[in-house]
Amino acid sequence: MHIAIVGAGISGLTCARQLQAQGHHVTVYEKSHGVSGRMSTRQTELGGFDHGAQYFTATSERFRKESGDWRKVGWITQWEGKLASLDGGVSKAAGNGTKRFVPVPGMSSLGKHLAHGLDVRLEQQVIGMEQAGKQWLLSVKAETVPVSATAGPFDAVVLALPADQAIPLLQLAPAFAKQAQKARLAPCWTLMLGFQSTLELEYDGAWVNHSRLGWIARDTAKPSHRAGERWVCHATAAWSLKHLEDDPERVKEKLSKAFHEATGSHIQPIHAVVHRWRYSQAVEPLAEDCMWNAKQRLGVCGDWFAVGLEGSGRIENAFLSGLALAKAIAA
Numbered sequence: 355m356h357i358a359i360v361g362a363g364i365s366g367l368t369c370a371r372q373l374q375a376q377g378h379h380v381t382v383y384e385k386s387h388g389v390s391g392r393m394s395t396r397q398t399e400l401g402g403f404d405h406g407a408q409y410f411t412a413t414s415e416r417f418r419k420e421s422g423d424w425r426k427v428g429w430i431t432q433w434e435g436k437l438a439s440l441d442g443g444v445s446k447a448a449g450n451g452t453k454r455f456v457p458v459p460g461m462s463s464l465g466k467h468l469a470h471g472l473d474v475r476l477e478q479q480v481i482g483m484e485q486a487g488k489q490w491l492l493s494v495k496a497e498t499v500p501v502s503a504t505a506g507p508f509d510a511v512v513l514a515l516p517a518d519q520a521i522p523l524l525q526l527a528p529a530f531a532k533q534a535q536k537a538r539l540a541p542c543w544t545l546m547l548g549f550q551s552t553l554e555l556e557y558d559g560a561w562v563n564h565s566r567l568g569w570i571a572r573d574t575a576k577p578s579h580r581a582g583e584r585w586v587c588h589a590t591a592a593w594s595l596k597h598l599e600d601d602p603e604r605v606k607e608k609l610s611k612a613f614h615e616a617t618g619s620h621i622q623p624i625h626a627v628v629h630r631w632r633y634s635q636a637v638e639p640l641a642e643d644c645m646w647n648a649k650q651r652l653g654v655c656g657d658w659f660a661v662g663l664e665g666s667g668r669i670e671n672a673f674l675s676g677l678a679l680a681k682a683i684a685a
């Protein structure tokens with residue numbers, strides 16, 4: 355079959371690799387200029403900032419095995435940063451006993467490895483889908499071209515996108531659209547700070563209590579990251595939701611203040627930039643592993659499927675969901 359995968363995050367790339375290994379002809383469409391989705395590294399003059407996902411854990415046997423393989427080939431490594439919880443400037447050691455992994459040299463590098471050998475079309479946003487007999491045609495838009503082009507025909511289509519971004523493409527699959535509406539992905543305002551000198555904080559990452567910020571991490575403490583003093587700060591889901599449409603400058607001010615309050619450091623940054631993630635983590639994932647309609651040959655996967663795991667959707671969910679969809683297609 356010729357299969358189109360929409361989205362080159364970890365779920366789409368995992369599904370694409372499996373399908374290609376099964377002998378299918380796979381084409382991946384990605385709207386951004388790079389692969390990896392929310393496993394993202396923002397490059398700046400000071401060095402990279404992993405401003406989306408921070409690290410991943412592996413709880414299922416299948417993901418532990420895959421992570422072990424990635425580790426053996428040097429794509430990821432364990433992050434043994436000193437972690438703490440912060441309350442009113444007081445830090446307490448926290449989060450010990452869990453193995454955390456990071457791609458090296460940056461979060462986005464895992465996706466780049468996974469994309470190797472796949473036909474990935476970057477800067478191609480899929481804006482519509484139509485059925486032509488038993489096949490699919492996609493409407494694809496490039497930022498630089500004013501009109502959309504038609505791609506296909508494809509024998510099957512996989513949507514590997516956050517639920518809210520999949521819904522507009524599911525007009526011909528109303529039952530899937532209805533299911534997708536039940537998943538909830540929380541937003542996250544992210545602040546990236548760069549300093550000329552070290553802040554001399556005794557931790558590399560911290561969960562922040564009673565603050566606009568929920569998590570801060572010294573990006574430069576991660577293995578193979580460029581030296582320096584760069585921090586990534588994530589606002590809580592509740593604060594991000596409340597301030598979703600705020601002016602970025604105002605958000606920067608508020609989150610910078612929260613950073614100084616949380617850490618007790620008053621050193622001023624030489625670099626401060628915010629990024630708004632409309633969809634960060636799936637706080638209410640669906641119970642299933644993925645969705646597949648064999649008659650229509652249409653599938654959906656992503657981190658908003660629980661795939662048997664507890665808690666919010668994360669990288670492990672995305673991987674397992676992509677894998678589950680490839681299995682369903684093979685069956």
Ligand SMILES: Cc1cc2nc3c(=O)[nH]c(=O)nc-3n(C[C@H](O)[C@H](O)[C@H](O)COP(=O)(O)OP(=O)(O)OC[C@H]3O[C@@H](n4cnc5c(N)ncnc54)[C@H](O)[C@@H]3O)c2cc1C
Pocket residue numbers: 360361362363364365366383384385386389390391392393405406407408409410411478479480481514515516519542544588631633634635655656657658667668669670672
């Ligand atoms: C701030 C933040 C912090 C996080 N922290 C962690 C963490 O510490 N640990 C953890 O495990 N997880 C974390 N996550 C979640 C983790 O990043 C995601 O669970 C995982 O990366 C999702 O992968 P995915 O493939 O399902 O989706 P995505 O990575 O979102 O991939 C979807 C891709 O589809 C593309 N796309 C969207 N619409 C279209 C379209 N119409 N046409 C073409 N392409 C399209 C997007 O550009 C994107 O590349 C975090 C996420 C964020 C944002």
